[in-house]
Amino acid sequence: MDSRAGDAMQQAAERAAEAGERTRELADRLERLSAGRLPSAQDAVAARERAEASAERARAAHHRAAEGHERAARAHEAAAEMHDKAADHQVGDVAGHRSRAEQHRALAVDDRTEAATDDAAAEAELGSSADDDDRTGRS
DSSP states (O other), X not given: OOHHHHHHHHHHHHHHHHHHHHHHHHHHHHHHHHHXXXXXXXXXXXXXXXXXXXXXXXXXXXXXXXXHHHXXXXXXXXXXXXXXXXXXXXXXXXXXXXXXXXXXXXXXXXXXXXXXXXXXXXXXXXXXXXXXXXXXXXX
């Protein structure tokens, strides 16, 4: 994988994790505000809207990261296939091509694992929003 693509995916994953953390912090803050005296109902609504927007941004970031990992996995599979074809046609270093093909397949598996992790994180964000609704009595 190109190091720039890997860096971009890592940064996207970090931003998604940070957005998820901010969402949880906002939800906790909203819960604390709801338990105490609120300056106004309007403040509670505004806090809730910010928490929901933050949760949606976190979900979207996780989905984008998952899509990027899936694209990277497909690219690794295509590269593996090309190395296999080169080896099959005895082009260049046959053993080297076979080795690179296996490396690309392993990287594809890693990317699919990361995609699944990001999808699960997005679902967890969705679940935490539902939990927030339960705590605040909203649906």
